[in-house]
Structure formats: structure tokens, C-alpha cells
Amino acid sequence: MALCGFLLFFITPAQADDTYEITQYHVDVNVLKNGDAELTQKITYDFDGDFHGVYYNQDLRGIKGVSNINVSAVQNGTTINMNQSSTGDNNTYTLEQTEDNLKIKLFHAISDETATFTYHYLLHGVVTNYKDTAELNWKIIGEKWDVPLKNVLIKIQLPQKNIKELQGWTHGKLDGQTTVKRTAGQVLIKLDENPENQFVESHLLFPNNVTPDNPNRVNKSIKKNVQRQEAELARQANEKRKRSERRSTIIKYLLLGLSLLSVGGWWLWRWRNPGNPQKPLPPVVHSYEIPEYSAEVTQAIIEDDQPNSKTFSAYLLELAAAKKIAIKKTGTKKDDYEVVLLEENLLKENKLLKVLFNEVGDGSKFSLKQLNKFGKRQRNSTKLQNSFSEWRKRVFKQARKSGYHDAVNAKLRTIALWSTLGSSSLLVVTMVVFWNTWVFWLLLLALIVNIVVCHFYRKKRPKYSKSGWQLLYRLLCFKKMLQDVGRFDMKKVGDLILWEQILPYAVAFGLAKKVIKELQTNFSTAELETNFGSYYPIFILGTGNFETAFNNSFTSAITSNSTSASGDSGGFSGGSSGGFGGGSGGGAF
Template sequence: MMRKILETMFICLGIFLFFQFPTIVKASGNYQIEKYNIKADIQKNGDIELTQKIDYQFNGDFHGVYYNQSIKGSKGATDPEVYIKKGKQTTKLMPNDSGQNNTFKVNRTNNLMKLKVYHTTSNDNLTFVYKYRLLGMVTNYRDTAELNWLVINQGWDKNLHNVKIAINLPQRNIPELKAWSHGPLSGYTKVDQKKARVVMTLGIIPAHDHVETHMIFPTDVTSDNPNVINKDKKSKILNQEKQLVLNANASRKRRIWIYRSLMIFGALVLMIIYLVRLVGFLKNRGNKHIIPTPLYHSFNEPRFLPSFTKILLDRSDKADSLGLTADLLVEVGKRRMKIEKFGSTYEIIALKEPSNSFFKYLIEEIGDGKKVNLRQIKSAGQSFKRKKLNQEFDKWSKNAAKGRKKYFDQENIDIVDDFRFMAIAISIISAVIFVISLIFNRNVLLTAVVLAVLISISWLIWIGAKKKITPYSDLGEEEVNQILAFKRMLKDIDDIKMAEVGDLILWEQFLPYAVVFGVSDKVIKALKINFSTEEINQSLIVPFYFGANSFISSGASSFQSSFTSALTSGAGSSSSISGGSGGFTGGSSGGFGGGSGGAF
């Protein structure tokens, strides 16, 4: 039941994230706009002296940048000045149509002034500065002066970071100054009536979004403005902006409600997972078993085949390809099968009819009935026989695990697995909750800390349960104790005089287990030290472990891969209705102008 609930929740959250996440992801590409600073000084005659500083971070080779200034709705723009700043050094560029380095070109149409700046750069941080005057930006009505300006338009195809727009009026102390900003709801507007200044700040403007300012102030502030319309407009502007502000604040409230609902839902799910697991554990704390005194070293090989030995240690329900390889070496050691070099590959020869069903299939179906080489097995894994190869291996891997149940306590295993599932579920849900906090840009740091603690606790509980609750039965504990002691002996082989323990034939029997334990290299090295070259060469088994082209180094991996390949086929501040300091509103008040740009 719990898993079905979680699956449903993941689907719902996945749908939500699919639609929401693009709004916060940084644009990919070879350059970023790291900082964007705009200073706009309104003049007495309604013009704006504009200075823009745009910080680029270039990753790769570039020839320059471009900037497009819309002059639609204005009276035009003066000739621009362009500068490049790097650290404390500032370089003034000259206008030129040649396209030479450190020049810029201006193209004008009725509605657009296009700047193309030529400056070759590679993997650098540079600031480009544009200075010019926008003409006729303010309109004086009978009852108010108005600036309705689209400062940044939708033409940017990169996110803009750390944006600050400061608009200064030509005199101080203007109590009737009001301003509204339109764009991303995460922005903030500060209206300083004493300094007669409006400052808009945004952490990020997503690509293809806009920023617009709508300001009103007394007409005597721009008393020299020739752009005069003989009608009243103030009340219309106030009503228009009031509605936009109400819509923006309602949108913020919806976002906050969605954010809180998702966070509460996520917290409830986490709490339910913890409670369900706690109640389940209190009802069933697992079975107690006799834990034998740990043995340090054992020279008695396990009484199981290597594949089954690995099943016991891995707590698996079926054998794997490494276990199969080790079982093959056991067959060779018992002189029931033989491995011989066959050109650049190896050949497996049956000296007796194989008792292993998979070996029998390989020799009789893939080979000629008496032998099979690794190239034939690999070809089968890449042909129409792949399905049959898969089925036969799967059948063997399950048969190899027969009899495992009496060595395991499945009830205890399920309890530990439930704790592991709890830790995984909590980690996934916590990650989703953190992404939600990023999307809404609320309490990100606090959320990260709380979720990190919850995730850590869940995994620590699983680790503790794994240590305290044994997965083995009483019989399993005895056998695993012996196996671990035998494995520890092979790992510590450097400190053991092998010839004193037994002859080479005994160590031949140990080698397949060294393969499944992952210590065959150490054992081989020790054999070379403890036994003579003549003794090793007389062995039917040991030479297959030696050298870069040995069966273990190259053939065994080829043997495994040939059939395993067949198996794996933010929310901002509220907006101000009065036109004072506050957050942005969405939509637009119909402003004109706007700029955008990029790099080439």
C-alpha cells in the first residue's frame, strides 16, 4: 500500500516539475551574463541618459557581442559610445564598419539601433559598457508625467543574472513619485521619493522574459519636455496598475499556497514512511540467532561450490557469471573438464559428461558435443541463439541457488530491506522537496539542512539494522563464519607459508574460491614465491592463472562477457498598489523600447 502511494506521488510531482523546472534552469551555452547594471538619468526635456554595463563570462572562443536597442515609440537615440572593461583597465572602442578587432558597427532602422561589437576573446570575463541618450521617452499630460519604458525586452536567449536598474529623476524630493515594475515576480522595486530614484533588482531574469517600468511624477520634473499631450491620464494609469498589482499579488498567493501545500504533503509523506516503518519494526523486531565465535583463519575450503559460496556471502537468490567461471575451474581441477589454448582464444573440453546443465548446453548446443571455444560462445551471444543462451544461463543460476533457504532467515532479510527501502524513498522524496524549494526560491538553505539530516538518519537506521539483524539462520551463521575465515586466510596469504599448509594440489582446489573472493592475484603471486617453477608447470590448473594472456586474465572475462551480454540485453515581495516600493507584477503596461543582445 505504501509503495503504491509513493508511486502515485512521484508521478504527480514529476508532472509538476516537468512544467515548472524550466523556469529556473540556467541557460546552457558557451557564455553567461553574470551581471547586468543599468543607470538611466531622466533629463528635464524627457530624454534618458543611459549607461549599461553587462558582464559576460565567456567559455570558448568568441569574436564579439551584439546589442539591439529598440527605439520604437521614442524619438530615437544618439550615437552610442562603447567601452570594454577588464579588471581595472577600460578600453574605448571606435565606430567602424570594417569589422576589425576593438571596433563597433551601428546599423539603424526606424525602430531599431543595432550595435555589433568586434572583440576577439577566449575563456575570459569582460564587461561591455554602452552609453547613449534615448530621446523623447517621457510624456507630459495635464495631470502627470509618465515614463512607460520596456527596459529589457524578450530578445535575450540567455538568463540574465544579478540585474540592477536604477532610474534617477532630475530633481530631489518628489513625494508624488510612483513606480510599478513588470516582469518576473521575484523582482523587487524600491521607490525612494527623497532621492527621486527608482531601483529595480532581480536575481535572475529568465531568457525571453522582460522588465518594464511604469513611472508617474509631477510635470514640473520634466518641465522642458516638448512631448506634451493635453489630456488627463493619471487616474487611468492608477486603475490600470492597481489591477495588474492585484493580479500579481494573487499569483504570488497562489504560488505560496502551492509551495506550502507541496511542502506539507512532502513532510506528511516522510512522516508516514517513518511511522509505518517504526510500527512495523515494533511489531516484528526480527528473529534472534546464535552467532558463533568468529574464526580468524581457516584452511578448510567451503563445502559448497564457489557459485553457491558467493550466493551465501552476497545474500543473493541466484548465481552470477563470476560464480560460473569459478565452477568451471573446479571442474577442471577435478579432471572432469579441460581448458586448452585455441589460437587466440580458449577451448573448453569435456573429459566426462558435464553435470552442470549450462556447461552441458554450451558443449552440446554451441560446440560440437565434445568441446566449445570462447569465440563460439561469444557468437551465440550475438546471434539468434542469444535468447536460448539467456534462458539456459538463467535456469542454471537459479538451480545453483537451490537449498539456500535453510541458510537464510527471510523474515530478517525483509525487515532490513524495508529499512533500505525507507532510506531510498526518503532520499528521493527529499530531493524532490529540495527542487520544489529551488523552484519557488523559498527557505532553500533551511530546507537543505533539514532534508540532509532526515536522509542521514534514514541511512544510519538502515546501517544499524543491517548490523543488528542477521540475515542468516543458525546453520547459515555457522557456514558463513567458516567461509569468512577461509576468505580472510586467502586475503592474508602474504603472511602464510603455503608449502607448510599443503601441497600444490591443495592450493589448486583453493584457487576457484580466490576468484569469487576477488583475491586470485594475491594467491597467484604467493604461489610463485612458495612453489618452484617446475612444480607450477606440472600443475594442470595453476598455469591458467598466470600472465596477461592467461585464462583468468583474458579468457575468463571473455567467457563471462560472452553470455552476460545476452542477459543485460521564487516568490518575490508583494507589489505595491500605491506605486511605492514592492515586488514586480506580471504582464505589461504597454511600455515601449527595450534592449537585448548576445555574443557571436
Template sequence: MFKNKILQSFLALLFGMCLFYGGKIQADYTITNYDVNVNLQQDGSADITQQITYNFKGTSRGVYYDQPLEKGVVATQPSIVVQENGQSIQLTPNQDGSNNSFQVIETDDALKLKLFHNTADTTTTYYYSYHVTNFVKNWQDTAELNWTIIGNKWNVPLNNVRLKFQLPSTNVADLKAWTRSESKATTSVSKEKGQVVVNLKQNPSASQVKTRLLFPTSVVSTNGLVVNQKHKQAAIKSEQAWLKDNTQTKKVSNRNNLIFKAGVFGLALVIILVWALYLLNHPVKKQKWPDVNPPHSYEIPPMSAPVAMSIYTDNVPDNNALGAYLLELAVKQKIAIEEFNTKRKDYQLTLLDASLANSEPMIDFLFNTVGDGKKVTLHELRKYGKTQRESKQMSHIYDKWKNQVEQEALSYDYLSKKSAGNFYLTIFLCGISCLLLLWALFLWKTPWMTGLSLVLILGQVGFNVYHFRKHSPYTETGVELITQLRAFRHTLKDLNKINLKSKGDLNYWSQVLPYAIAFGYNKRVINALQANFTVKELEEGLGFYYNLLFTAPIDFGDSFSTSVTRALGNYHPNNN
């Protein structure tokens, strides 16, 4: 029905936004600083100190450390210190995973660590210190350090990255350095200080940074890792080729990115134009909405209780409506309902009109499938549906009955198909365009696009709200009918404030009871009747209703609803 379609549209839009924001969801921490200091030694080894600052949101039991090492490079066991809240804590190597300990994961191409440190909602800095050998390679014409200093295992961006390389001597005239990275990196070479510093404002997650240094072999004169070949020009050409390729790749990427961003924004504009033109070419007349809080009405609805409930909620009927359906059949003396086996708080249904089973699939199912052909108890219904076949059969019959009631509700012509269709389509297209505009907003990341996207989003939402308020999806008949049902339900809700005797006799209130069950107010109506009428008056005026609803430990409406729910949920694949 109409509300279901609106709900489906809203859920689809919400699901789409969740998918969109899924890539934007932050981890439970951010890395605010990432510093590495590499102090090269004359023998080609290096002392490395690293400082990584985390901002944790929520609890954390520790972190992982994964530092790539080139082939043949050997690292010593690191010294690790954690600093937070003004205190420093030395972590100790331990394989039991205890707090303030770490484990070394053996591998040939990386220094991998698993660190254990309990913390919550804090800014924590981890300090690593270790020594590496076979770090620099001496060729015939140059010494070379070629290292992937940041690997691609980080699942969050690294902010404020600073990588410092200090040579063992100063005034290095022939010092050269290059940095390969996805994001913009600034590489500063100080020949006087014998120093290279690389800075990145942010390095994206899962992206590596690689730095190559070339300098005279005399700087690392005692290095034992020597290759008797020339390499300098090949290394320089390699970096120049990468820079050229990377520049071209970025140009193509930037162009494609611009086309993509413009495409997303353009598609949003096209969708806005489509639904705007659709509304202009398919106008619907203005129609008011049903009254939200109409005055009390004591007029019995012109349709059955399940159909009334379906129209009121604009949805398929539920278990309460099914109980009301059976109660109405009992009033018409088509079936009988009586308390059965008081200890088990059970009810028995007896089929009085056998022809009913031929025309009503639900009655046929209850009496001929669950029951013995003439009688059925709620206890038998609760036990039904434990096999896959029974579960499918019951679900099929129940859905068939709900659809039958829904079709009868629609026959009252309370919904305007054109108005409902217009709104369903426009809210769907509006949702898609708003989603695309949000996407464009995050893709462009510019003030003008942010402002324009927000204006278009708010404009669409505002227009749809205005249009929806002026154009209800109901027909004139539907507005009157739903207003009447709301007034009647409002009466049921407020019965404890009303003098029932002044509004109708017990014959009238007996007709109200099935609707009370369908709308979920059976207990409230029962309490109101007990407060306004004597036991003798209720016994004489309500007949079988009295024993069925007033004296039993659990009234029939609640008991039947529970039985249906239990039967529908009986089947569990793992139990078969």
C-alpha cells in the first residue's frame, strides 16, 4: 500500500546512503603524527626511531606495526615505549598477550609487531627504536638507500608525516633524493647537513611511500655490502622515468576524475529535471489529508474489523486482525469459540458452518489441516509449523488471507493511484538526486559545490514537503473514511474517560469488541465495560463474549495472537 511504498523508498534511500557513507566511516582511531628518523652509520647500517601518535575513540587493546624491509635487511628486536597522559610505559616482549607487552611476528620482508596496551579515549604515542643492517648498498659509482619507508598495510590515513634521513657526515656535495608517493610529498635535501627530510600532509590509507638516496660511497666507507657494478645513472633514469610517468598518470587521473565528478553532479541535475517535468506533465488535484485528531465517533465502521484495521494502518493486517476475523465469524455463528482446558489456558474452535471451509482458505487450513475437520485448539496451532513443509504451508495461507483482506480494503477506493504514484516516483527520484548531490559535495570538496549542492538538496526536500502537504494520496472518500476510522479508534483509546451506558447498550458494545481486538485495545475496552456495567448485565448482554473475553485468564485476542506468532516461528532449519 501507499505507506509501504513510502517506507520502501525511504529504506532504499537510507540503504544507499549507508553504502555511500560506508567508505567514509572512520575507524576507531586516527593517526595524527607519523615521524621516522633514520640515522645512517658508516658501516651502512642505521639506527631507526619512529614516533606514531594515535587518537583513540573508545577502547583499544593495542595496535599492529608493519614496517617493510628490503631484501637482506635485518632488524634487531625493537625497544618500544608508550606515552600517554604524561606517563611513559616500557613494553616487554611476551608471547602471552598480556597488557603492556609485544610479540614479534617472524617474516623475511618486514618488521611485524603485535602490541598490547589497554587504553580508552586517549591520545597515545608509540615510540619504536631498533637497528638495521645491510641497509645501504655500495655500488662502484654511488652508495644507495632505496627503502619503502611506509608500507601499504595502514587502514587509516597517516597525518603530518615527517621522514628524516641523517647521513653520518656533513657537506655531502653529491647528495640526491627522490620520493615516490600517491599524495604530494616535499623532499628537502640539505647537502651541508647531510640530511634529507620528506614531508607529507597526509598519506592515504593503503598507500606506500618509497624514498631513494644517492650519495658518495665515502660516506659509508666501512660498508660491507658492496656490488662491483655501476648503478648511479640507471638509478637516476629510473626516478626520472617514474616522475614522467607519474606526472602523465596524474594528468589523466585528474582529467578522468573531473569528468566523473561533473558526471555525478550532472546526473543529479538531470534527475531533478526529470521529476520536475513529470510533475508538470502529470498534475494531480489538491487533496487535503484526513484529520489527525478528530472528535470521538461511536459509529461502527462499515467494513469488517480486519479490513478497517488494514485501511487505518494502510498496511496488511496482523495477528490481532486475524483474531478479530474469527471473533466476527463466531458472532455470525459460523464457528464457536470456547475456553478449553483451563490449566493450559487454551481455547477450542468448532466449525458450525461446514461450507465456510470451501470458501475461506484460512478456515480450511485451521480446521482441516491443523485440526480434525471439526475442531481445533490453540494448543494444536501453537505446535504446528515445526517442519519446513508445515511452516511454508502456514506462511502461504496466512499471506493469502492478508492479501485477501488488503484487496478488500483497496476496494473501498480510499487511495488515489495517480497521486500515490506521483509521490512515490518523485520521492524516489528526489532521494536519488539528493544522494548524488551529497556524493558530488564530497567529491568536489569546494565551497561553491558545497553551497550549491546543499541549496539543491534543501530546495528539493522543501518542495516535496510543500507538495505532499497540499496533495494527499487519498481520494475524497478515503479522507472521510480514514477520518472516521481515526475518530472511532480515538474513542476506543479514551473509553476509560467515557460513560459507556450513555453511548450505547451492550448489544452495541458487543459489535465494538472485534474492532477493539483488531486495533489492539481489547483490554482497554474490557476494563471500561467492567467499570460501567455489572457482572449480571455483562453476562446477559454479551452472551458468549463474556466467558470468552472477561473471565478467562488470558482473553481470546491475546491468546490467538500469541499462538499464530508461535506457529509462524516454530520452524528452525538447524533442528531438522
């Protein structure tokens, strides 16, 4: 009679963040001559988190009961024998036994460690002696485990050796292994991993004289029916395996074909879309020629991206040099700066400046202290963010008007990148499927070639037009000169008036501190004070400089709210032969 399920053992669950694995599940079944079985289960847990103990449920339906229960644990090489107690104290266990179930709850506090728990007891009446054979039909692993069981080994030892008519079948996951050792009177069942909620059932037939003292007898013959039943289950299992293998083979080669087709398609697309290749830029050298574009536009062209907050600092310096605003040091602290409006028309064409002067300040000026305070409110920070975003877009649009951008190449570069990512991903998945075959190495070579081809395709097709490529080179040479400041005499480049024009570019490139330091080395204090214009008090005097102070204040303000078919034995098949024990299982709490 088919048996399944039992009442769940309700316990206090572990916290959601605490997890465990069962890394080894070993079962020894010693069948006695009277048809009883001594059962020893050794279950190794790997705990991640804090746990109070473990539990196990033994389904008793279909057998005659249980006795001689012993429980122990091994942790860090120390064996702990558990005592039965209703107190719930550490290293004790409780039992709740009914006609249908044995419930063992073991209290053993453990955190982030490994332990092996052993359950040993005697199950009565597990073997039935019929007229023509004795039968053991048992779901040794029940379907009530909520986690996979790894490294499963089940050993069933009969009370006699040299059993020529011993037959054994296993039902459950189809990739297990069953070994029938007739000389030893033993059956071994192995699985690398048994999935959660999946039973493992052993069905054995052997002569009645193996269990001669068994009182559990039935006066009928079953052997031929059982063999036919198991042959049919084995046939179904083999058919299922063959279907699975055919399906896997089809999927494998479809995936291989799709991978190679995707690579070939992208290579064909590359050949049909040459774009506008550019020759590599010559080595970057020093250029002392000031760019024809403002600092913020220059930075946008070099990066091919919208400018950042440092670039806005450079923009303010350009306005100061053009006498449209004034930047003043108002105290001794690093953020004691004030920006004064000198040309009111600026506010008509620049929303960000309008917010800074009219809402952060009083309409004619604003200070960095006011900016810090203004940005602390989320609504104000959002308004600054939106205004800054508009300014960045406007500058980037202005940079694009220079004609440096090649839209065709930019589009081809994007398509090439995503095509390579897609085809390479397919290649990697297919490589896993064909692991340890010659196809793997072929696919690995294709993957490497695919990535290299994409790299050179994109490298030869920059996002810059022919004129933009030449412009980029000039700008990079100018930036290179600023990066190498300190390796040449700055006076030979030009006087301080020229360096006053260059400084906003140094700010936009993030090189202001380096340039200021070298200016102080190459020019005297008198020269700087006389000839460095409005930049002297805000960069040279004091402990800080305007660029750093403004960038810190502005960045803080705009980011405050971000966030076997023959009937012989030994096979693994699906289905069930109706063995007892299907409701067994366990876990941790």
C-alpha cells in the first residue's frame, strides 16, 4: 500500500537571514533476522548564522513502531551524547511519538559552524515475508526535507551473506547509483545530491531464509508481480533518460549553432559597415596654444560627455576674467568666498546662475556659506540639480555644434559593443555545455578572436569626425602640457597674463592645484600679486583656493537628496513502489 506524508513538526523557525546546508547524509540500515532494522543516520549541517538546534521526523506508517532511541552530536571533534528532557536545555532532546510519527527535537545552540548529528533507533517490522520472497520496501529518505541533501550514502546490510537471489531497485532522482553486493548481502545507494522534497526509496527482494524469525508474514506470492512492476518502472526510467539525453543533445547543438551564427552574423555586419575609420593619433606632445573653445566646452569635447561640477568652477573663473562676475575672499576659512554679479544680462541666459544669485543669494551676490545652507533642503537641492543638468546639456550641445562628433561611428561602436557582448555571452554559455571536449577549445578561441576584433573595430572608428579627430589631438596636446607642468620653465610659455587665461582649463581638467603650485615656484610673490589679476587673492593667498571650496560646496548642495529494463536489480528509476517512510524529513531551528 502506497504511503505518503505526515504532519509537519511545528517549531520556531530560524530567522530569514540564517541559513544552513546539509553537506553529508549517511544512513546505515542493519536488517535483523526478525525483520526489524537498526537505523543509524549521520547528518552533517553547515550553519550560517545562529541556530538553537535541529529536528528530525520519522514516518512510522506501514511498520510496527520504534524503540531504543539514542541521539548524539559531534562538533569540533567532540562527541556529545544527548539526554532526553522536556526542559529544552542545551544538549537535550524531546520526543513526541504517535502511532504514525516519531518527532525528535534536538536542542544544540550553534553559530556559523559545522556539526554532525546522529540518530540511532530500532524500527520494527520493516520486512515482510511472503510465500515466495521476503520484501523490504522503504522510503529511507522522505520527501519532507526543505533543503538539498549532499553526498548521500545509504548502506543496507542484510543478516546473511552470499544471497544469490538478492535483488534491489531504487526510486527517486534518476542520476543516482545502486550497487547490489550479493556476496556481502548488501545494497549501496549513492547520490551526489538529492533535491529538496525528493524521496529515495529502496525496494529489495531476497529469500525468506534471510529473515527466518520474522513474525510479519503474508500468505501470498508477490515476486513475479514485483519483478514485472520494477521492469516497467525501469523501462519508463530508461525512456525518460533517453528523452532527456536527446533533448539535451538537441539543445546543445542548437546552442552551438546559435553561438556560431551570432558570431558570424556580427562579423558579416562588421564587414558590411566599415564606417569612417581614422588613422591613429600621433604621439601627444606639448602644445602651448590656448584652445579656441572655452574650458567647459573643451572638456566636453575631450570626454565626449556632459561637463561636471569642476568644469562649472572653470566657467565661473572665465566669467570673472571677463569681468562679468567677481569672486572675493571674505574671511580666513576655506569656504569664505563670495561671488558678486557684475553683468545682470548673465541671468537671462543662464538658469543655474539665476538660482545661485536670486535664490541662494540676495540677487546681487551669493556666498559659499549660503550655498551650503541652501542645499540642505531637499527641494532646494533638487532645483539646483535640475538647473545644473540644464547647464550641462547646453554646454554639451554647444560642444557638439563644433562638428567634432561622428554620429555614424558612434552608432556603429555601440552596435559593435552590444553585438560582441551578446555573441560572447552565448559563447561562454556554450563553452560550459561543451566542457572537457574539443569544442570547448574551439569556442574559447572564437571568444578571444571575437573580443579582439571588437576592440580593433571600435578603436579604428572613434566617435570623432575627421576634423574632430584633429581637434581632439590639439586639445590633448594642450592638456598634456598642463599635466607636465613642473617639467619646464613656465616663464618660457608666457607671462602671467597668459597663465591667467590658461587657469580655467587647468580647473576643468582637475589640474588646478598642480598648476598653482608651479606658478608659485616659477614666479615671485610680487609678480603674482601684480600680474595674476583677480585670481591672486582667491588662489594664491590663504590656505585654500576657490576652485576646491566651490566644488565641495556645490557638489554637496546638488547631491544632498541622492541617493534496468530486464527486471534485474541495481537500477535507479522514477515513480514509487509504495514503500513506507515517505513523510520523513527534518531541518534546523
